[in-house]
Amino acid sequence: MESLIVSTGVVALAEIGDKTQLLAFLLAARFKKPVSIILGILIATLVNHGLAGALGAWITTAMGPEVLRWVLGVSFIAMAGWMLIPDKIEEDEAQIARRFGVFGATLVTFFLAEMGDKTQIATIAMAARFPDPITVVIGTTLGMMLANVPAVLLGDRLAGRIPMKLVHGIAAAIFAALGVATLLGAGESLGF
Template identity: 35%
Template sequence: MDTFLLSALTVGVAEIGDRSMFLALLFGLRYQRPWPIFLGMALGLFLNQALSAVVGIWLFQFLDSSWHAWIVGIAFLLMAAWVLVPEKDDDEAPELSKRQLFLAAIVAFFFLEMADKTQLVVVTLAGSQQVFWPVVLGATLGILATTGPALWLGYKFADKLPLALLKWLACALFAVLGVWVLLGAMGVTGGAEGLSHLLPPEH
């Protein structure tokens, strides 16, 4: 699996039941102009992932390559726990005119993703691989794959989604990946080698 697909998959799974998904549901429920919201949401999310990737690439340049597998494994375990943290549901949406929705969506989704678990994924993947575009575009696609449908469905279908079950499945996926990579870093399994395409070559 290449970096683009891995980024899209992990971020998409992480976004299940996330606050960005609920914000998209809220926008879809309250406003009747989905396209300006979707375009603003996409741009805001892209800018946030781009910032995260730059930070990850810069940060990993100062870390010895022997630590990269450990960081990736620990990050996956943190994701496993983080995905189960309940999201706060804000029932109040700001009153906006239709002409303000594009800018409002950019700002809302850019800042909403700050300190979010998806940032941890992007920082880790971009830093360990030392690539920008595959991680950023994959992460943006992964988020939009979750938030995009939520925008159009709206809250009237939200109660029919088995979010609790989906969150536990996502937790299990990240936990298995994390343990596998850490065991590989300890030389117990081939986990680290199996994800060698995520790590920069040693010099």
């Protein structure tokens, strides 16, 4: 249950102001087809985070517990720093929307935008940190949906009212706390 709550909360916070949320705003403003956009986000996130969760689970088998603890601890602390750097949307990702339908454009652009993104890296790290990667993937997907569905439905009205620095600061603090806790030995009973 802890892995579900932590992964949902961390990704929901990390996603606010992230380039994929900006992409959700852009697609919603351009196409005004919320159901197609939301379904595209859901499928893209499940596939992307499913692969990330599998990689995170594999990492736990490839590294010894002590090395894994240090890699995860440093990764979480690095994520804390990365959270403080604002994202901007790539124009190439927005251009894909013109070639495919709304669902296809959302699916492709979200999948590509998530490659190497903060939330994908966080999914890998949390899947390596917690014993059940499937619960982590469910949580990170839920977190993505919690952040992006309002972006799709409320669009521009919501964008200006969210204190991005505060939200990113809270997410950074959570990542830093996870990193420090991991380095100090939290989770040793889990094998790392």
